[in-house]
Amino acid sequence: MKKLILPFVLLISITLTAQEKKEAPKTQIVEASCGQCQFGMEGHGCELAVRIDGKSYFVDGTSIDSHGDAHANDGFCASIRKAAVVGEIKNNRFVVSAFKLLPEEKK
Template sequence: MKNIVLIVCIALFGINANAQKKEKTYKVLTACGKCQFDMNSPNGCALAIKIADKNYWVDGSSISDHGNEHATDGLCQTVRKAKIQGTFEGKRFTSTSFVLLSEKQKKKK
């Protein structure tokens, strides 16, 4: 009897562990929504992403988390690629992970 209860408990624990959602990873374009994506922003410069030709404001990461936004390589000046995780909620993306991808250096001939 004890063995049956133990097996049932282990099986339920295993099912519950597999039921946890794993967030999907996306590769997106990112920049200042106001400066680069022409999005209306009541708060000025803010981080945004573009995926499938749609723009989303980002919560959970700010534009200043990724360096000086007004530097020559800053997100107000250029569009960069990023690898992100999180969830979409309407016109916003709530980020749990937001990593800018390094820019590839052009090979000199």
């Protein structure tokens, strides 16, 4: 019986460790902008979107107006910016749990 318990405990331990690693949120750098103005997405007015691996998603969890004036010269409707984000794609939208706009790169 003891010989069966040790392998079983090891198997459960390995499985739990693998699940914890898979579920840990990771920060990724994405392009962020107005979905309609810069990414050509169909929508109802200016709305924040991110582009991940060439595909654009509207964002839930933060808004276009939470990161400055969208219609300013450096705003989301006039430029595409880089952002560090944590989140996941659900129902073809990016549900963000963290969003940090990165400083613009010098040209």
